[in-house]
Amino acid sequence: MATDKPYLDIPGTTLFDADMSRKGYALNQFCMSLMKAENRLRFKAGERAYLDEWPMTEAQKAAVLARDLNECIRLGGNIYFLAKIGSTDGRSFQQMAGSMTGMTEQEYRDMMIAGGRSIEGNRRLGEEGDAQPHRQPQGKK
Incomplete structure (x- = not known):
């Protein structure tokens, strides 16, 4: 995992970057499987059994079963993939x-x-009271 991540200092925010993508790969693939009607039916008929078909961590499976989307995000879930769970429900x-x-x-x-x-309360650390929003240096977009 990359260690130089200056963007990790936003309180209460989990950013989806390449490391999080790797961490949540199986979770997000499970979510994408719910795009097919037959998979949604199988999942709803036996959620734990269906989840056990995926190489997810136990923590990821527990978060899905509890419908704890914040925990799913902390465990590498991408909200656009996780929306498939909500749609299934x-x-x-x-x-x-x-x-x-x-x-x-x-x-x-x-x-x-x-x-x-x-x-x-939602600014980057060190920005509290700073009237100017955080901006990238000129030339970088």
Whole structure:
């Protein structure tokens, strides 16, 4: 794993980079399998048995079974793949996002309509009180 990751200093944020992609590969492949109706049926008929067909860690399997999407993300899951679990359960992306923030679907919807979360408490470490947003040096995009 790369050790020089200056972007890891955003409180409460798990960034999906190449290392996380490797860590969550089997979890994300399981999620992608849910794109097929027959796999969704097999999963819903016996979730643990279906998960055991995938080379996921026990922690990843437990997070899926608990529908703990925040833990799935910490274990390498990508939210766009994890959305397949919510869809399989008949949940909208908005419902899933609300559950990940500890809000009801309506509270989450209202927050997003009002402009989203406040930047306060969500800046890069060392930026607190800095009126200027973090910018990359000129010439780098």
